[in-house]
Amino acid sequence: MxxxxxxxxxxxxxxxxxxxxxxxxxxxxxxxxxxxxxxxxxxxxxxxxxxxxxxxxGPGAIDPLTKEMIYVAVSVTNNCEYCIHSHTAAARAKGMTDEMYGELLAVVGLANETNRLANGYQMEVDERFKPY
Amino acid sequence: MxxxxxxxxxxxxxxxxxxxxxxxxxxxxxxxxxxxxxxxxxxxxxxxxxxxxxxxxGPGAIDPLTKEMIYVAVSVTNNCEYCIHSHTAAARAKGMTDEMYGELLAVVGLANETNRLANGYQMEVDERFKPY
Amino acid sequence: MxxxxxxxxxxxxxxxxxxxxxxxxxxxxxxxxxxxxxxxxxxxxxxxxxxxxxxxxGPGAIDPLTKEMIYVAVSVTNNCEYCIHSHTAAARAKGMTDEMYGELLAVVGLANETNRLANGYQMEVDERFKPY
Amino acid sequence: MxxxxxxxxxxxxxxxxxxxxxxxxxxxxxxxxxxxxxxxxxxxxxxxxxxxxxxxxGPGAIDPLTKEMIYVAVSVTNNCEYCIHSHTAAARAKGMTDEMYGELLAVVGLANETNRLANGYQMEVDERFKPY
Amino acid sequence: MxxxxxxxxxxxxxxxxxxxxxxxxxxxxxxxxxxxxxxxxxxxxxxxxxxxxxxxxGPGAIDPLTKEMIYVAVSVTNNCEYCIHSHTAAARAKGMTDEMYGELLAVVGLANETNRLANGYQMEVDERFKPY
Amino acid sequence: MxxxxxxxxxxxxxxxxxxxxxxxxxxxxxxxxxxxxxxxxxxxxxxxxxxxxxxxxGPGAIDPLTKEMIYVAVSVTNNCEYCIHSHTAAARAKGMTDEMYGELLAVVGLANETNRLANGYQMEVDERFKPY
Incomplete structure (x- = not known):
């Protein structure tokens, strides 16, 4: 309430x-x-x-629909009910289909899984991944 | 280690x-x-x-670069160091520029902020946002 | 339930x-x-x-109202509905006004945002911040 | 890095x-x-x-030191290393003592514990806690 | 919904x-x-x-009941309502008693508390804990 | 530090x-x-x-090794480096093998994934799962 x-x-x-x-x-x-x-x-x-x-x-180097899907990804990870509903509606209004939503959630779920595998094994960042 | x-x-x-x-x-x-x-x-x-x-x-309704950026968004929200580095590298290899990364983090940061405003006020989902 | x-x-x-x-x-x-x-x-x-x-x-180096507001800050970050309601009620009973609650949530939101900017850029702790 | x-x-x-x-x-x-x-x-x-x-x-209904401690509470809950260091330094500069920091962490720890007890039992918000 | x-x-x-x-x-x-x-x-x-x-x-080095209790521990920490209900039901079907559920939540709560004490003090891993 | x-x-x-x-x-x-x-x-x-x-x-309805593994599951989900190391060491001392650790992390990872699928679709708890 x-x-x-x-x-x-x-x-x-x-x-x-x-x-x-x-x-x-x-x-x-x-x-x-x-x-x-x-x-x-x-x-x-x-x-x-x-x-x-x-x-x-707003418009920028990343298009507005992608920004909304990133917003949904964060909201799902944090389990913010209001935000999941409002930003999913915004993403749909900008062209997200049911199939895209299914793929978005699949990525979010997998990322949350592999995040814990990386943490649980305390993986060390490869030298090649270091920016400079 | x-x-x-x-x-x-x-x-x-x-x-x-x-x-x-x-x-x-x-x-x-x-x-x-x-x-x-x-x-x-x-x-x-x-x-x-x-x-x-x-x-x-892999390829689908969402393009591979967008999927990598969604992966990064989750990894940043969870603060998984290994995953931030590896999936940022993957996103760069698929075309993410410095400017896009800056915008990606701006969206991730803002989503984490408004998630807490929605939670803190216990906002109720608008009827119009309900899927059916 | x-x-x-x-x-x-x-x-x-x-x-x-x-x-x-x-x-x-x-x-x-x-x-x-x-x-x-x-x-x-x-x-x-x-x-x-x-x-x-x-x-x-109980009483200590930090006053009870501040302790309750810290409790609320954690509960909002974790999105614990019961805890948000019960500790907000406790904070109000100890003197938290509507204006203070608005400011509390503003700080909680901003902290959640900048936490992700710091993580996303993998910022390194300044030497001057190291305790000793 | x-x-x-x-x-x-x-x-x-x-x-x-x-x-x-x-x-x-x-x-x-x-x-x-x-x-x-x-x-x-x-x-x-x-x-x-x-x-x-x-x-x-800045100044408002909540004093700046309390705001910094709330910031630390969120940063500790999210485990943002940079933010813990920078905002603890800021809080110390505004008067937080070692004893206060110990109490702050005690509250943050306890809140994270009871948040999970409330979640795990799926506790229902008491009518008396509902705002109106 | x-x-x-x-x-x-x-x-x-x-x-x-x-x-x-x-x-x-x-x-x-x-x-x-x-x-x-x-x-x-x-x-x-x-x-x-x-x-x-x-x-x-499925069966492995860890028995199915313990696996379900680990699943519940994660779901409570993340506050996933659906998952708490479904995996608690699964654990009960595999033999978890009320007393065991009470102990499970006590461990989950305490772990969430001490996780924040370790984070808040930025504790350094003891040499003896390093795997090799 | x-x-x-x-x-x-x-x-x-x-x-x-x-x-x-x-x-x-x-x-x-x-x-x-x-x-x-x-x-x-x-x-x-x-x-x-x-x-x-x-x-x-201590001893109770759940055995001490299972309790340590639950502790690790929470610590991995929260990404508490110190706690992962200390409680993994404690679990090993109580009999956790490499194979068991691998299965433990597999469960933790999967639970974090399905938690987000449940959240993202806003799944509703089945009547049969309601306790009474």
Missing amino acids: VMVKMVEEGNAVPEVQAVFDDIKKTRGTDWINNFWKVLATSPVTLKRIWENVKIVM | VMVKMVEEGNAVPEVQAVFDDIKKTRGTDWINNFWKVLATSPVTLKRIWENVKIVM | VMVKMVEEGNAVPEVQAVFDDIKKTRGTDWINNFWKVLATSPVTLKRIWENVKIVM | VMVKMVEEGNAVPEVQAVFDDIKKTRGTDWINNFWKVLATSPVTLKRIWENVKIVM | VMVKMVEEGNAVPEVQAVFDDIKKTRGTDWINNFWKVLATSPVTLKRIWENVKIVM | VMVKMVEEGNAVPEVQAVFDDIKKTRGTDWINNFWKVLATSPVTLKRIWENVKIVM
Whole structure:
């Protein structure tokens, strides 16, 4: 059960509404999801996280769909239910198919397995892998 | 310090050498990295994990470079030193640039941050995100 | 769904009731929360954990409110739903305001982000940070 | 081994040097630690993270020393070696004594233990803990 | 809420039904639990994971009950609700009593605590513990 | 690098030496490993953790070797280097063979993989797995 009373659009103070408006404009939607309505209880955090998201998740050397799938990979590893749902929805909106989601989870699962084999045997990094 | 005495190519029993040979052939290299030399102390595990890697990391609906970056994202989240080095090297060999690595880590860092904001506020999944 | 049948006050064996009584007396309440009712199914664990909590969470060089906020920080990082709720309630009872909770989560989120940047780049500890 | 070639002060491009200068001014020091020299390989990330740190770690409803201890608690739970060293140094500079560090780790350890007892028994949140 | 539409026995394609049949035969049951019905949405993953489970969890140098308890220990540490339930049920079917479950969780909790004490103090491995 | 100056036997205050003596007597050895020498910097924590270890790791419904293997499973999942080494050494002293260690890590790896598949698909617990 959510630990704060979410801020709805009608009740937002101006600096919160300004972020809500920017979210809707940037995403081309008229809908604000719970993540932002909850953060709006701390306007400084709302604005800070939204600015970070815009910088990190926008176009760059990695395409937006790949970024969303990386986001899902982290969220699954950490078992963040909200994040798994919200970023899977975002990845689907950007073109992730069911087959791609199945492959994504297969990679995430295998990586979590081999991470523990490497740890458990305390494997030493090969000289060839050292960057310079 | 690695917890077992690694199996070098000259000392491998036939079923281990067969996997080593398949790794070299599949990857078009004459080099075996420590991960496999360590797993070779348990031949059943060596063969099992290699078969999994071939199935999961090969071509599919997601391209191999993206799969490697997802692997790195999990390894960074879990702080597996060996895996960060080996899968970053693999991703670089498949075309990941320095700029892409910087963006990859930016996404991984941000996802780890917002995962905790979602958890800390115990956010509830929006109805619209529910799959069906 | 809880995996054992909780021990209610009326049904407790003497060594369990003695711990329940000490919890109520120490906390100045007449209420036992589920954590202890569940642990009561293993009386040795109930007594052991309660003794640990009294030693660790009591007055010392760090004040009790700060200790509770540290407890919440760990519980959020691990995503332990029960612990987030119970220790947030305890922190509120000791004076944590909504504004403080917002700042606490902001620190927890940022720390989880920069932890991954440090891991992902495999940063080396500065000589000046080494203790001696 | 660090995965990029760190940016030293003499080699910094202007937007990186501007952040370095702000770090030194804000902290009243003439020294830049490795964290920032590494992030400087991605100037956008350097600036973004530094702006976040200034907002989150500065004065507010929670005092700066407590914030640093919360940072250490997360870093210990995640086992981020660099972060444990750097934020412990920061906490010491702000007044954390050896005794306080011992208590901090005791709380972090106990929280990680009870988090797993709560998970393992799948404890249900008491009605009284629900926020509203 | 599960993110895919589970495959029920009546609707399974032949390669999925073949795995379902092998699960039922191997386990001496006529029941398929959700884990497999969900994985069946990715037939390659279904077959791959089932083959892994048969190799890893079958008889060997460690008895099957101990293997299930190790599985539970990992699942509790990671807080995987489904896995805690399914592997606890499997361990019970193989002889784990309530008392053993209480002891298992006590070990898991203590290990999570001392892991953080070792990390927090950055303890160095004793020479005597080094394998060779 | 360890963050405190370890307490050696010659320098221990009486309450620390009493714990050191009990460790040596209980274990039938004349050697104290670093874990205890570090905790000795906080005598209350030293005594508290040792008392916990004696209660949890001693004989009970689960045999001591299985308990050590469970301890290793948690330590590998958390990637605690010190704990992997110390508890693997303890498990070996109690009879764990190389083959058993290989199987232990195989289970730990597989559990970490399937934990993420269960999380990623947000699998729902089967009614039959619910305890009552």
